[in-house]
Amino acid sequence: MTTTDASARALQLNAEGQLRHFLTIDGLDRPLLTQILDTADSFIEVGERRIKKVPLLRGRTVVNLFFESSTRTRSTFELAAKRLSADVLNLDISTSATSKGESLSDTLLNLEAMASDMFVVRHSRSGAPHFIAQSVTPGVAIINAGDGRHAHPTQAMLDMLTIRQKKERFEGLKVAIVGDILHSRVARSQIRALNTLGAEEVRVIGPSTLLPRDVESLGCRVHYDMPSGLKDIDVIIMLRLQRERMEGALLPSEREFYKVYGLNTDKLAYAKPDAIVMHPGPINRGVEIESAVADGPQSVILNQVTNGIAIRMAVMSMAMSGQRAQQGLDAEVRA
């Protein structure tokens, strides 16, 4: 375990090794990731009931603290919290307090004074949720909903849940992540989760301008072309291409990218016949993926959306549970 792993573990877990914040996959071991997947599995069934609610977080207040806008991620976190019976406050900070000159610390102090129990944080700066977790009042759980280029752990875990549903196990699986790895916090979290859960091989496929220089140190192999990268692959994860990368001259054009790295039925044929196709959404049809593949029988893109709610319910309830357990331990020490 690296120093980073040890510090991530120490920050995220309580004295009994239970989750109390969810900031990154780093430092979390296989049993804990498996527990998140198992708990999420149970929450999927809740979403199929007439009354899609359980009382676990009744009376708790969850604040969605989005310093960077994201309709889909915020909606699924909001729905997850409401299905746990929590009260939810949505704050779009980019157009609110901090733009009026209030500091992040002052905003947090005010929110804590409103007796909030959990902050779901999205921020364009890597490490912002870590900073908040270190400075927040004990008992308040922080969930990372995406920070800078660093991590997006709930997205990675909903992908893991989708893979496990379709492939049943991670052992022996070969997974390819295709596209803009350089700017992708999702890819970093996915590579970490896949390796921890025991996938046989993780490959990244993309142009050298969109791959981090030290990408292999994350625990993956690099391919620059689709035919070799997709050979014998069980799972293909397409990443979203941000249009501003074109303006930054990292890519010649969308059309050129699609020609080489876009997933169409011809390229899909390089993978195993039962390979599944994933995408975090929203899809740029005709840029990362053609409609025939996105809507085709191998696509599990909509399963990912459904699983997103279950994973977020699991992480929220486990973190709240871990916070309460830690408070109990602290009270024993004081007594």
Next chain:
Amino acid sequence: MTALLKVDALLDDLEQGLRSVLQARQIERPVLIGIRTGGVWLADILHKRLGLDEPFGELDISFYRDDFSRIGLNPRVRPSHLPFETEDRHIVLVDDVIMSGRTIRAAMNEIFDYGRPAGVILATLIDLGSRELPIQPDVVGQRLNLKANERVKLKGPDPLSVELRNADAEPEGA
């Protein structure tokens, strides 16, 4: 303390009691729901003995416990599985042991999230008393008064047995 009966005799009493209650209330097509883990083993046996056509349901009450804020989430939670509509149905809720009544309260809260049943009958193999809520079983295999240091546990599923243990004699942490 009353001597503990053999599990087969307890099951005979439970089945007989349940048949009487169903007959008295003129319920012909009940559905069985067992509370994990022991209640599911018993529901399986009662389901066969009563010769019911519809499969029985399995309930995991972990998401409904009222002590979540104290003991947290059960790490071994599994999805509940009710393979039938509960709306307007007569439900027989089955558990191995009833004591405080809190598990049954949680189970009924969960059942009502699937729909509004016509009624719920509660059957438990063993009743230890010590109720903290006004919830009573309709059918019981055996009532027991345990001493402070005694514990009872249903082991199974095959064979099914009821163990009475002395907590003082158990190693710490057991």
